[in-house]
Amino acid sequence: MNSSDQGSVHPGRPETIKAVPVRHPGRWAGAAVVAVLAAMLIHALVTNRQFQWDVVNKYLFDSTILHGLGVTLELTFLSMLIGVAGGITLAIMRLSANPVLSSTAWFYIWVFRGTPVLVQLLFWNFLGALWANISIGIPFGPAFWSEPTNKAIPLFVAALLGLGLNEAAYMAEIVRGGIQSVPIGQTEAAHALGMSQFNTMRRIILPQAMRVIIPPTGNETISMLKTTSLVSAISLEELLRAGENIYSRTFQTIPLLVVVSIWYLLMTSILTVGQYYIERHFARGANRVLPPTPFQRLRRLFAGKPVPKIEHDVVPGIEGGGHV
Amino acid sequence: MTDLTKPADARTALMVEAQGVRKSYGHVEVLKGIDLEVRKGEVFVLVGPSGSGKSTFLRCINHLEKINGGLLSVDGELVGYRMKGDRLHELKDREVAQKRRDIGMVFQHFNLFPHMTALENLIEAPVQVKGESKADARERAMALLERVGLADKAKSYPSQLSGGQQQRVAIARALAMKPKLMLFDEPTSALDPELVGDVLDVMRGLAEDGMTMIVVTHEMGFAREVGDALVFMDGGVVVESGNPREVLTNPQHERTRAFLSKVL
């Protein structure tokens, strides 16, 4: 048993081989074709007057657009919050030994995944037509509090319920897969230590399940960001609706759709980067050494050092597998 | 019902008492009436061929498995049940968990928590289960890691440790709960031969300190040297039991002989 720490000892590398690399004429030809096509596309984008880039520029930071963007972000964030919390709850219900809980969860997932989210949004919006009043009180008994449905569930809340409850059904399946990916030995070890069912789930199972849950959740979030545009159908003024409101006045349809697209693209790009870092955080303990972040790669590239290919290489500056 | 024919002091000297313990999975009976007694401070070795029910019995002791028949008690208290009047009442999950605190278990495949460092593995249960302060738990955890020879690995994740190191951390993790009984289920079977010694050394040290241990193992050298009692199981029953040195050198049953000729 030697006492050296694998994480901090830098193994000596043999000298780098200097050889003439294999030529790839096919790659060059392919690159040339793609470059020409890209140039044609950019040319078309810039010269087609229909895009009206000056109008795009004018409305990119328009207050209506920015307000819509804010609503879209808020909707995305809150519905994902509902989705994740609901998904975890549903997944645990679904895996529970209690048949009432597991079949309830199954039924919920069946309904909410089996109908289009647009239909669900419309339902929440027209809930007032189904039940005129919403009240809180004793089941089947007297009510303590009562409100007209349309007042209790304003447009934003209807949108949130539509998107969030639908998302919960999808997240439930993702979380369930994650929980089931954790070996049974982990539960046994935790139970053998006297940990409660709840703490075992919270401290041992879910953190490990995260590694499986996070990547699809990132995709769900990105997809949610775009799905929020459906809410324009119930005339809540989010990003797309804001654009529509402007072009219905000015008839500058294409440039405003471009404005909206630019914002969606920017937001999804930011989310993609965020997703990368979150995945990296939850990978701790799984790989011997964490892969470098894009910034670390860049830094190292400019410092002229070779970029290590993860796994068994040792990355200087990262304590083996630890937090960064 | 504990055997009332025995004098009281003989019973309080027992850590584990099994009377006719039976366990089935569906229609398959895996334990067919196990009788045995483990005295306090004793190293009790359980051997037997694969599938004989050794793991199952061990898991019954800390109620990871529910027994279907017979009586099983640890330190004078029934496992998983309470006697009220003349009826057995199942314990609540919380009460079962409470009892498991006092019983440490070491698994064949270590089952360390991979998302936590060695140190975090050790302080998790004392903090979460017993409500110890982080500082206290950390201090004791470091002492325990020292004891198993891994103080310098406190900040390593399990994936950065060798199998032998992982198993020693797992033993330290169980000890962090200050158990009165330790269960070992083939703690060295998943290890490369050169790593087995370190783990057995730690177990030997524990035995010297007077820990009550039930050890399922194929390490007959360890059984002979450290064991105080040995039971040979086959097909869900105890075939033979006694002093390890005697049973291993002079087995009385044909099945024991056949088994020992394979593992020795």
Ligand SMILES: Nc1ncnc2c1ncn2[C@@H]1O[C@H](COP(=O)(O)OP(=O)(O)OP(=O)(O)O)[C@@H](O)[C@H]1O
């Ligand atoms: N969860 C289960 N469901 C059904 N059968 C099981 C289950 N667990 C164990 N068994 C069966 O019970 C029998 C005893 O298993 P057990 O794991 O106790 O054996 P063992 O003596 O520990 O063997 P080994 O030396 O291979 O670990 C085996 O035949 C096994 O197939």
Ligand SMILES: [Mg+2]
């Ligand atoms: Mg076994």
